[in-house]
Amino acid sequence: MSLTAALLVAGAIILFLVKSRGNYLRLPEITGGAGSYSVTVIIPARNEERNIQRAVRSFHQSVLVVDDASTDRTAELARAADARVIQSPPLKPGLLGKPNACLAGAHASQSDWLLFVDADTWFEPSFVPALVSYADRQNLDMASVFLKQECATAIERILLPYAFALYFCGVHAECVNSAKSPEALANGQCLLFRRTAYHSIGGHASVAGSVIEDVALARVAKQRGLRTRVVRSEALGHVRMYDSFAAIWRGFQKNSFRFLLVNPLSGLQVIAASILLTSYLPLLIWLLSDRHYLAALLFALVPPVSLLPWYDRTGDAALSPIAIYVFQLIALNGMLTTLLRRKTDWKGRRV
Numbered sequence: 001m002s003l004t005a006a007l008l009v010a011g012a013i014i015l016f017l018v019k020s021r022g023n024y025l026r027l028p029e030i031t032g033g034a035g036s037y038s039v040t041v042i043i044p045a046r047n048e049e050r051n052i053q054r055a056v057r058s059f060h061q062s063v064l065v066v067d068d069a070s071t072d073r074t075a076e077l078a079r080a081a082d083a084r085v086i087q088s089p090p091l092k093p094g095l096l097g098k099p100n101a102c103l104a105g106a107h108a109s110q111s112d113w114l115l116f117v118d119a120d121t122w123f124e125p126s127f128v129p130a131l132v133s134y135a136d137r138q139n140l141d142m143a144s145v146f147l148k149q150e151c152a153t154a155i156e157r158i159l160l161p162y163a164f165a166l167y168f169c170g171v172h173a174e175c176v177n178s179a180k181s182p183e184a185l186a187n188g189q190c191l192l193f194r195r196t197a198y199h200s201i202g203g204h205a206s207v208a209g210s211v212i213e214d215v216a217l218a219r220v221a222k223q224r225g226l227r228t229r230v231v232r233s234e235a236l237g238h239v240r241m242y243d244s245f246a247a248i249w250r251g252f253q254k255n256s257f258r259f260l261l262v263n264p265l266s267g268l269q270v271i272a273a274s275i276l277l278t279s280y281l282p283l284l285i286w287l288l289s290d291r292h293y294l295a296a297l298l299f300a301l302v303p304p305v306s307l308l309p310w311y312d313r314t315g316d317a318a319l320s321p322i323a324i325y326v327f328q329l330i331a332l333n334g335m336l337t338t339l340l341r342r343k344t345d346w347k348g349r350r351v
Helices: 002-025 052-057 074-080 097-107 127-137 154-170 195-200 203-207 213-223 245-262 264-278 280-289 293-300 302-310 314-318 320-339
Strands: 039-045 062-067 084-087 113-117 121-123 142-149 190-194 228-239
Touching: 002 154, 002 264, 002 280, 002 293, 002 302, 039 052, 039 074, 039 097, 039 127, 052 062, 052 074, 052 121, 062 074, 062 097, 074 084, 097 113, 097 195, 097 203, 097 213, 113 127, 113 195, 127 142, 127 190, 127 228, 142 154, 142 213, 154 245, 154 264, 154 302, 154 314, 154 320, 190 195, 203 213, 213 228, 245 320, 264 280, 264 320, 280 293, 280 320, 293 302, 302 314, 302 320, 314 320
Parallel strands: 039 062, 039 113, 062 084, 142 228
Antiparallel strands: 113 190, 121 228, 142 190
């Protein structure tokens, strides 16, 4: 009985993770391009003194930093890096900081294109011309870019690749990039808009109360008939999302269950994959208790080997079972937080 159960679960895990990697790789890749375009880079920033100069200096284009009531030297350091800095308007009830800051930046820009990026991102010099020329050739109104995840610590290297593998279990690349499908996806770390198209849908004002404003904005854009595209550019764009375990916990607690609610079909696939992966350890123990030692050895290799394409180091992939159970705890915590309407501390605010 344990052998049959392990075989079925192993097959399902492999199918989900092969599908996940395929979903990601089927996103168009931005690798190069040229041209001169009217672009404003808008960086909403709250207490980002450690990152802001690296982000600003990675661009040759006009950079506008919207200081979102920072209590550190974010604004000062941004100016020192030759960015134009404005202050985000005071928050009104029901508004969240990032959409409010992005909207202020858009209203202060007159360029043909608006590129919204997070302060923890940085880019190669050819990124902007490559992305904008792609969007221009494809006649797009909006493009969202997944970047190379840079991990500096062991906990990042073990947890984050698994998180994205699980995330893409529920993503259908063809659907999110099809005008005929209601399925929407975006990565708020890097969003490009034609300025006229952005304002035609109300920009970030249309999603000003959403914690996952990027996915919500992509949904609004598709509903309003904008031509959207989700792409990737690991060679030209970089991000270090979280620099500690506490930040990883808070970040995914804030976003994970809300994403599942916004995209129910995708969410069900992510939940199914998560349940299968969580059954890994109980099934391994069952095989060992039945003395199926060779089967247990082979079964033990299923998650690490299937997840290997997401990891830069084989040793980190070997520790991926740790990530399975850590993220199960984060997901459960995020679910309870959302269902009980509790708020999460994020950059000094309750969201």
